[in-house]
Amino acid sequence: xxxxxxxxxxxxxxxxxxxxxxxxxxxxxxxxxxxxxxxxxxxxxxxxxxxxxxxxxxxxxxxxxxxxxxxxxxxxxxxxxxxxxxxxxxxxxxxxxxxxxxxxxxxxxxxxxxxxxxxxxxxxxxxxxxxxxxxxxxxxxxxxxxxxxxxxxxxxxxxxxxxxxxxxxxxxxxxxxxxxxxxxxxxxxxxxxxxxxxxxxxxxxxxxxxxxxxxxxxxxxxxxxxxxxxxxxxxxxxxxxxxxxxxxxxxxxxxxxxxxxxxxxxxxxxxxxxxxxxxxxxxxxxxxxxxxxx
Numbered sequence: 001x002x003x004x005x006x007x008x009x010x011x012x013x014x015x016x017x018x019x020x021x022x023x024x025x026x027x028x029x030x031x032x033x034x035x036x037x038x039x040x041x042x043x044x045x046x047x048x049x050x051x052x053x054x055x056x057x058x059x060x061x062x063x064x065x066x067x068x069x070x071x072x073x074x075x076x077x078x079x080x081x082x083x084x085x086x087x088x089x090x091x092x093x094x095x096x097x098x099x100x101x102x103x104x105x106x107x108x109x110x111x112x113x114x115x116x117x118x119x120x121x122x123x124x125x126x127x128x129x130x131x132x133x134x135x136x137x138x139x140x141x142x143x144x145x146x147x148x149x150x151x152x153x154x155x156x157x158x159x160x161x162x163x164x165x166x167x168x169x170x171x172x173x174x175x176x177x178x179x180x181x182x183x184x185x186x187x188x189x190x191x192x193x194x195x196x197x198x199x200x201x202x203x204x205x206x207x208x209x210x211x212x213x214x215x216x217x218x219x220x221x222x223x224x225x226x227x228x229x230x231x232x233x234x235x236x237x238x239x240x241x242x243x244x245x246x247x248x249x250x251x252x253x254x255x256x257x258x259x260x261x262x263x264x265x266x267x268x269x270x271x272x273x274x275x276x277x278x279x280x281x282x283x284x285x286x287x288x289x290x291x292x293x294x
Contacts, residue, residue, distance in 0.1 A: 007138045011065065041077040049061055058084070060084035062087045062150070071090075107241050137160070162254070183216070185247065
């Protein structure tokens with residue numbers, strides 16, 4: 001069966017703690033009250049898939065899920081959201097998790113994460129049939145060999161590949177060259193190229209098979225290099241509660257807009273709106289919007 005979006009990569013159980021300010025040792029902020037907390041399912045690829053599913057696309061997850069209580073929680077949440085898990089892999093290990101410290105003043109956060117090495121996904125575990133039958137494949141940069149293999153298989157079958165690239169190490173360039181639509185965190189293009197201007201950095205990273213290159217810019221919106229032209233779209237102003245998962249939700253919404261054939265500027269507007277709406281709620285998957293307005 002053809003699936004709209006197959007996601008390859010990480011998931012996480014997030015423990016979100018709201019604080020009146022960020023902690024600082026040897027200061028008045030060395031001890032702080034917790035003003036609120038929750039447990040939320042998240043993770044780069046799974047949050048993007050949850051966004052695609054909420055927007056009506058059929059989705060499937062290729063990744064590892066632990067056998068502990070966190071893993072069971074993640075599996076239940078993905079199934080509840082209609083994400084196919086027939087290609088997911090169960091590991092006899094603890095599921096990845098993160099502790100997120102959230103500054104109540106502006107909604108910004110610090111993420112502390114743990115991932116048992118036993119949950120790493122290998123290239124040999126990528127299901128070729130699932131990849132080549134998809135309309136689009138989305139990968140992250142957590143288990144590089146697996147993501148590169150998925151991108152290679154997809155491109156060989158003519159399937160577009162989007163990416164979540166946050167690393168700035170040299171080894172991530174192999175993944176960059178394998179995908180067709182790189183989506184970068186803001187700091188990545190400049191760090192990978194040494195350039196000081198975003199357009200020049202993206203032009204240096206661009207490969208002949210890249211349909212477009214996209215960069216998330218936080219509250220300032222996003223930018224896209226397409227047909228040699230840099231398009232910028234400002235962010236949508238909201239009362240920010242929590243920025244956790246906003247970038248992943250941006251990617252999911254961008255995928256949705258890409259698959260329905262939106263023009264590049266409209267793709268950015270739609271994805272910016274989805275990301276902005278997500279910032280008005282706590283948690284990653286908890287804040288996935290169903291139908292944001294472009």
